[in-house]
Amino acid sequence: MAETGHPTAVIQAQPVPLKRRLRNGAAALRRTPLIPMMILWMLLICVAFAPLIATHDPVKNEISNNHAPPSTSNFLGTDTLGRDVFSRIIYGSRISLALSLLVIVIGGGTGIILGTVTGYMGGLADALVQRAVEAILALPLILVALTFVFTFGFSFWNVIFILCPFVAARFARIVRGETLSIRERDYVAVAKVMGAPTHQIVLKHILPNVFNTVVVISTLEVGHIILVESSLSFLGVGIPPPNPAWGLMVADGRQYITSAYWITLFPGLAILATVLSLNLFGDWLRDTLDPRRRQL
Amino acid sequence: MGAPMVMDNRTTKNGSTLLRVEGLKTYFLQRSGVLKAVDGVSFTVKQGESVGLVGESGSGKTITCLSLMRLVPKPAARIVEGEVWFRDQNLLSLPEREMRGYRGHKMAMIMQDPQTSLNPVYNIGNQVAEPVRLHLKERGQKALERVLEALKAVRIPNPEQRLGQFPHQFSGGMRQRVAAAMGLSTYPELLIADEPTTSLDVTIQAQFLALIRELQSEYGTSVIWVTHDLGLVAQMCDRVNVMYAGRIVESAPVRNIYKEPQHPYTRALLDSIPIMGVKRDKLYQIEGQPPDLRNIPQGCPFWPRCPSAMDICHEEYPHRTSLGGDSFVHCWLAEK
Numbered sequence: 001m002a003e004t005g006h007p008t009a010v011i012q013a014q015p016v017p018l019k020r021r022l023r024n025g026a027a028a029l030r031r032t033p034l035i036p037m038m039i040l041w042m043l044l045i046c047v048a049f050a051p052l053i054a055t056h057d058p059v060k061n062e063i064s065n066n067h068a069p070p071s072t073s074n075f076l077g078t079d080t081l082g083r084d085v086f087s088r089i090i091y092g093s094r095i096s097l098a099l100s101l102l103v104i105v106i107g108g109g110t111g112i113i114l115g116t117v118t119g120y121m122g123g124l125a126d127a128l129v130q131r132a133v134e135a136i137l138a139l140p141l142i143l144v145a146l147t148f149v150f151t152f153g154f155s156f157w158n159v160i161f162i163l164c165p166f167v168a169a170r171f172a173r174i175v176r177g178e179t180l181s182i183r184e185r186d187y188v189a190v191a192k193v194m195g196a197p198t199h200q201i202v203l204k205h206i207l208p209n210v211f212n213t214v215v216v217i218s219t220l221e222v223g224h225i226i227l228v229e230s231s232l233s234f235l236g237v238g239i240p241p242p243n244p245a246w247g248l249m250v251a252d253g254r255q256y257i258t259s260a261y262w263i264t265l266f267p268g269l270a271i272l273a274t275v276l277s278l279n280l281f282g283d284w285l286r287d288t289l290d291p292r293r294r295q296l
Numbered sequence: 297m298g299a300p301m302v303m304d305n306r307t308t309k310n311g312s313t314l315l316r317v318e319g320l321k322t323y324f325l326q327r328s329g330v331l332k333a334v335d336g337v338s339f340t341v342k343q344g345e346s347v348g349l350v351g352e353s354g355s356g357k358t359i360t361c362l363s364l365m366r367l368v369p370k371p372a373a374r375i376v377e378g379e380v381w382f383r384d385q386n387l388l389s390l391p392e393r394e395m396r397g398y399r400g401h402k403m404a405m406i407m408q409d410p411q412t413s414l415n416p417v418y419n420i421g422n423q424v425a426e427p428v429r430l431h432l433k434e435r436g437q438k439a440l441e442r443v444l445e446a447l448k449a450v451r452i453p454n455p456e457q458r459l460g461q462f463p464h465q466f467s468g469g470m471r472q473r474v475a476a477a478m479g480l481s482t483y484p485e486l487l488i489a490d491e492p493t494t495s496l497d498v499t500i501q502a503q504f505l506a507l508i509r510e511l512q513s514e515y516g517t518s519v520i521w522v523t524h525d526l527g528l529v530a531q532m533c534d535r536v537n538v539m540y541a542g543r544i545v546e547s548a549p550v551r552n553i554y555k556e557p558q559h560p561y562t563r564a565l566l567d568s569i570p571i572m573g574v575k576r577d578k579l580y581q582i583e584g585q586p587p588d589l590r591n592i593p594q595g596c597p598f599w600p601r602c603p604s605a606m607d608i609c610h611e612e613y614p615h616r617t618s619l620g621g622d623s624f625v626h627c628w629l630a631e632k
Contacts, residue, residue, distance in 0.1 A: 123371070186413035190478070192367055193407075194400030194427045204426075208417040 033284045036277035043274060046093040056084035058091040059242045067260040077262035079252055085262055088244035089270050095245050096274070099160060100225040104218055107164035111171025112214060116206050118172075119179030120198070129172060136169040141228065146237050154240035159232060167221055174217055178210045212286050219282025223275035230271055246271050313381075314518050315341040315364070315486055320378035322356075322363045329590045333359040333373065335542035340622065341486065344516045348529040348550070350565070351539035352586050357522045360539070361488050364520075365405065366395055382486070401431035403486040404479035409495050410471035414463035420447075421459035424478050431482045446481035449514075450474070451507060469500035476508070483515060490522045505532060526569055530554060535622075538562045541587050541597035548623035558617075558625040560602050596628070604629060 046053060055075070062082035070077045076085040118126040148162045182188065183206070191201050230247025232238030239245035246267040253263025318338050324331035334356045341347045349357045362368050363375050366387060380387040387398060404427075407413040414423060424443045428434050434442055440459075447455035450473040463471060472492060479487055489508070493501040509532065512519060521532055529536055529550065536553045538546045538561065546559040557563045567580045584601040587593055593600060599609040608628050617630045 185415075186407045186409055187415040189367075190405075190407060190413050190475070191426070192399070193365055193405040194430065194478070195396040195398065196400075196426070196430060197396060200430075205415055209415070211417075 031284070033280045036280040039273050039277040040281060043093055043097065046090050047097050050090050050094055054087035054090045056087040058083065058088045058244045067256065070262055076266045077260065079249070079263045080256065085266055088249060089246070089267055092244040092246045092249065092267065095239055095243060096226050096229065099156065099229055100222045102160050103163045103167050103225050104221060107167030108171045108218055108221065111168040112175050114168070115172040115175030116179050116202055116210060119176035120183055120202050120206055130176070133169045133172050136165050137173070141166050142231060145232055146235065149237040154237065156239060159229060159238055163225060163228065167225065170221065171217060174213060175210050178213050179206055182206055182209045212290055215289060216282050216286050219278045222278050226271060226275060312343050313340050314343045314383065316381040317364070318379040318381070320360065320363055320380065321376045322359050322368055322373055323376050324373045326372070326590070331590045332542050332592060333589060334363060337544055339537050339544060339547060341518050341520060344512070344518055345535065346512070346519045346521060346533045348533035348536040349520060349522045349539060350524060350526065350529055350536055352524065354586055354589070355539040356542040357539055358490055361405070361490055361520065361522055364488065365399055365403065400427045401482050402484055403488065404482065404484040405488040405490060406475050406479050406492045408491045410468055410475055411495065413475050414471055416463055419460050419462050420474055424474065424481055427478060427482045442481060446477040449480060449511060450477045469496055469504065472496060472504060480511060484517060487517050487519045488522065489519055493525070493528065526565065538565070541592055542589060543626070545598070545627070546625045548619060552623060558619060558630050559627045560604055560629070561598050
């Protein structure tokens with residue numbers, strides 16, 4: 001495409017001065033959420049290399065050494081059964097992250113598809129899906145999950161199964177709203193006038209424009225799912241013990257919060273740091289992906 | 297197609313009929329009744345010709361154009377009757393799949409608002425390439441060349457550099473040019489311009505119109521101008537169709553429309569243009585409101601506002617009176 005002798009080629013070829021490049025780089029760095037990204041990287045490393053990082057077996061009891069305060073042998077102390085809190089948090093990251101990612105991919109994916117397709121097409125399909133969404137959103141999540149898990153038994157997959165419809169409903173609702181507004185934009189009309197088939201309009205014009213929203217709700221939902229999983233575990237119907245789930249650990253320590261605060265505090269901090277980082281990261285991602293904001 | 301070929305098959309390049317609309321009726325079926333947005337519209341567009349579709353807001357101009365494209369808002373609106381012949385093909389009898397081959401390929405449309413007619417997430421090159429990929433089935437380097445050619449055709453400076461930029465980096469006039477480039481990138485035979493200049497300021501508007509005219513003489517494209525700007529019509533159109541309450545009430549070459557308008561509505565429209573240098577206390581305006589299309593008055597729909605209404609106007613819709621050539625008017629005054 002390089003046109004020789006074209007006047008713009010000359011303008012384009014002029015190098016950006018080093019000083020300005022540095023300044024631009026610094027500005028970009030300032031906008032990047034470094035701390036949240038570091039926390040998320042650490043989380044990913046924990047997930048990937050849990051056996052290497054953990055100092056103890058997360059499910060091995062050592063009753064003689066229970067409620068030990070943080071020390072050099074147990075960085076974050078031990079719990080009621082003498083298990084190492086640090087190792088349990090490291091292993092717990094696997095469960096929390098796997099659970100929320102699976103729910104986002106399955107539930108969120110379903111919600112996005114339903115939201116864009118029915119939102120764009122409207123009519124009976126749209127009405128049916130929206131009534132279903134309303135019905136789901138009207139149910140109290142914790143109560144339904146409690147009943148479900150009591151009936152069908154404790155397991156990782158049961159928790160995922162019961163969370164997916166709720167997440168799908170949220171996604172479908174928000175994405176559909178967005179789709180309705182995008183559907184009326186002129187560029188969708190232009191695409192129709194251009195003779196683009198429906199699936200292409202949904203894929204090329206609707207989906208990329210709801211993407212910003214999807215990114216933001218996904219990061220928010222991951223935080224939400226971790227919290228719900230924690231609540232369920234706290235109530236004793238989430239991830240079955242002795243698996244090291246963060247919410248379960250908080251629940252375990254609640255009786256001893258005055259005498260052995262570390263059992264509750266550190267898993268709680270892990271939840272807090274993860275959820276907060278995800279939200280900040282999501283904000284940044286949305287700004288970065290929006291072509292209009294990228295230039296600012 | 298099994299449709300009877302009743303139309304005469306003139307295939308000479310210039311002056312041959314490109315589009316022929318016959319008795320087109322598009323109704324909105326509502327709970328409160330039938331809204332007749334387009335009620336028996338017939339007109340023709342010849343190869344290379346510019347045709348104006350003029351009327352007040354709500355007279356059915358836009359719905360007429362959307363009907364030509366078969367893109368009336370579903371499920372509310374329905375094309376209930378009529379034929380739209382594009383060369384030898386009745387578009388209304390085509391299956392949807394084949395119809396898509398016409399849209400954006402043989403007939404393109406430019407929208408009113410350049411601010412929203414481009415998708416903010418794609419760069420310009422990508423957007424202009426979409427019809428090229430879709431209809432000309434060109435990809436990669438060939439598509440890129442086609443896009444550059446289209447951008448050059450609409451006089452966008454430095455098209456190579458502009459390709460990678462996004463819509464928000466373009467001014468309104470430039471975006472409208474990009475929209476035009478998108479429409480023209482597939483060499484359509486018919487371009488429908490739905491009030492393309494309303495959101496542009498006067499200088500940019502003049503530039504844009506000059507550009508379209510240039511392109512028209514270059515490619516021999518026919519254009520339908522949908523507008524209520526009679527100045528634009530005078531500049532750009534060969535023929536004018538004046539619409540009122542979903543019908544064409546007068547159709548004539550542009551010179552005749554301005555010199556000797558036959559229908560009182562056309563006359564009223566022309567009178568409501570301010571004339572430079574002539575001082576008037578108040579701008580002329582047509583009394584009353586356009587009729588509610590759910591409840592069009594019996595007879596000629598214009599009679600409640602017509603300064604020269606007669607008894608017969610209340611009773612019966614006037615027949616078509618030929619004014620010589622293809623020109624006609626629907627008015628009892630002309631019939632006498």
